[in-house]
Amino acid sequence: MENQRKPDKRKKYSWPAYVANVRHRLRCPVQLPVLTPTRNLAYRCAEPIDLGCGELRPVALPMTALEPVTDPDQARREPEVAILAAAIHRTEDPVVIRSLQPAFDAIDAEQRSRYSDYLGAALPAAARKLLEDILTVSYEWRSDVGRASYAEGEAKGKAEGKAETILTMLESRGLTISEHVRQRITECTDIDQLDAWARRAATIDHAEDLFS
CATH class of the missing domain: 1.10.8 (Helicase, Ruva Protein; domain 3)
Structure with missing residues (x-):
C-alpha cells in the first residue's frame, strides 16, 4: 500500500521494485494499491508503467471516495474508515459526528487520542466542539487509577x-x-x-x- 500526496515521477521506478520484492518474498500475485487525496491525482497515479517487458498497473484509490459513515454499527466494525471519512470530508453533519462515538469505543486509548487530535485539526469548529462533548462524556473515568492511566495514554x-x-x-x-x-x-x-x-x-x- 502506497500513500501518494502529490505527483512524483520517481514512483514509476520505485513502485515496480516494491511489487517485485513483495512477489519474490511471498511467492504470490501482487497488486499495488495507491491512496490519494483527490480523484485527479488518482487518475494520474493509475497510469500504466512501462517495464519494457510488460507493464504495471497501479490500483489508485482516491480518499474522497470514502463516504461519511452514519451507521453506528458500521462505525464500530470499521472505526478507521469512519474516522478517516469524517476528516476527509470535513463534515459538519451531527449524525456523522455522533456515529464516531462507537468508532472511538472500538480502538485503544493511545490510538483514540491520536485519531481525536487528527479529527480536531480537520473538522470545522462546530463539529469539533460536538465531538469533544461526546468523547468527554463517553470516557469519564470513575477511579483515580483508571483516570491517571488514561490521562497518561492520552497525553502520549x-x-x-x-x-x-x-x-x-x-x-x-x-x-x-x-x-x-x-x-x-x-x-x-x-x-x-x-x-x-x-x-x-x-x-x-x-x-x-x-x-x-
Missing part, C-alpha cells in the same frame, strides 16, 4: 498525533525533512510547543525554520 497519544500532523504538513508542502528535524519533532512531548510548530509549519520555507 496527543503529542504523537500533533507531531505526525506537523510532519504531514511539511511533507504536503514539499519541504525536505532532515532526520534531525524529524527526530526533534517526534521526541517533543510539550503540547504547547507542538501547537506553535504546527502553526509555523503552514508558512515557513524550510523545515529547519520551524525552530527559529
